[in-house]
Amino acid sequence: VSLTISPIKNANGEIMGISKIARDISEKKQEERRKNDFVSMVSHELKTPLTSILLSSQAMQRGFKNNNLEIGRNLSVGIENQAKRMTSMIQDFLNLAKIEEGKIRMHFEYFQILGLLQEIVSEARYISEKHIIKIQCNSSHEVLADRDKIGQVLTNLLTNAIKYSPEGGTIVLGCEKISNASLRIFVSDEGVGISNADQKELFKRFFRVERKELANISGFGIGLYIVAEILHYHNSIISVESEEGKGSTFQFVLENKD
Numbered sequence: 001v002s003l004t005i006s007p008i009k010n011a012n013g014e015i016m017g018i019s020k021i022a023r024d025i026s027e028k029k030q031e032e033r034r035k036n037d038f039v040s041m042v043s044h045e046l047k048t049p050l051t052s053i054l055l056s057s058q059a060m061q062r063g064f065k066n067n068n069l070e071i072g073r074n075l076s077v078g079i080e081n082q083a084k085r086m087t088s089m090i091q092d093f094l095n096l097a098k099i100e101e102g103k104i105r106m107h108f109e110y111f112q113i114l115g116l117l118q119e120i121v122s123e124a125r126y127i128s129e130k131h132i133i134k135i136q137c138n139s140s141h142e143v144l145a146d147r148d149k150i151g152q153v154l155t156n157l158l159t160n161a162i163k164y165s166p167e168g169g170t171i172v173l174g175c176e177k178i179s180n181a182s183l184r185i186f187v188s189d190e191g192v193g194i195s196n197a198d199q200k201e202l203f204k205r206f207f208r209v210e211r212k213e214l215a216n217i218s219g220f221g222i223g224l225y226i227v228a229e230i231l232h233y234h235n236s237i238i239s240v241e242s243e244e245g246k247g248s249t250f251q252f253v254l255e256n257k258d
């Protein structure tokens with residue numbers, strides 16, 4: 001909060017509304033700083049997997065030259081994983097751009113939620129082999145939603161659960177019927193957790209928690225914003241329950257059809 005702003009006084013000399021003005025300005029500055037950080041981070045984040053793809057391809061070519069197929073096979077798995085990482089990142093950027101332009105469209109259909117959870121988990125396995133990822137969901141549950149977009153919601157929540165929890169931690173993706181017409185879907189982890197103050201900011205564009213122990217974890221601060229926006233188009237809300245040092249559970253409700 002900027003303290004250089006002088007108090008606004010009314011005709012009687014009483015101080016009026018100083019904190020509101022100070023807050024507005026600091027929010028604007030913060031947003032600007034986050035935007036600048038965002039551009040440099042995007043460049044960095046895309047460059048890292050690209051460099052790795054480039055180096056792996058060159059090593060693969062050397063392996064093939066020496067007829068070493070095993071090296072080629074291992075490197076190609078790495079290349080695929082890096083490409084998947086970039087694809088998911090770019091999907092977030094595209095969604096962000098469409099949300100900003102008000103052009104994001106939903107294509108609603110009925111589908112089985114368990115099948116989608118299984119797909120998302122197997123797609124995300126490459127991010128970490130060291131977390132225990134479990135699914136708790138009955139195969140009979142169907143929802144009315146945009147399958148791809150809910151897939152992106154779940155990918156973002158699962159990627160975060162992996163990023164913000166220690167290796168060996170358990171992550172659960174689940175679904176649970178809470179009434180005839182609605183299904184609760186959740187992603188829980190045993191990670192670093194989020195303070196009450198940060199929980200209020202979490203779904204804002206470009207917001208990232210500033211804690212020393214998180215300084216090395218890269219990200220853009222748009223994942224949860226996109227989650228919240230996509231769910232908004234489903235008449236749904238993302239919510240979080242979390243305790244610092246213990247873990248977090250993100251959840252939302254979709255229309256259920258059995």
Ligand code: ADP
Binds near residue numbers: 161202207248
């Ligand atoms: P990013 O992960 O790219 O920073 P997100 O919008 O996905 O952006 O998340 C915003 C912030 O919320 C993160 O920077 C992180 O501090 C916090 N966060 C998100 N998910 C979790 C989680 N499962 N556990 C702890 N903190 C989380």
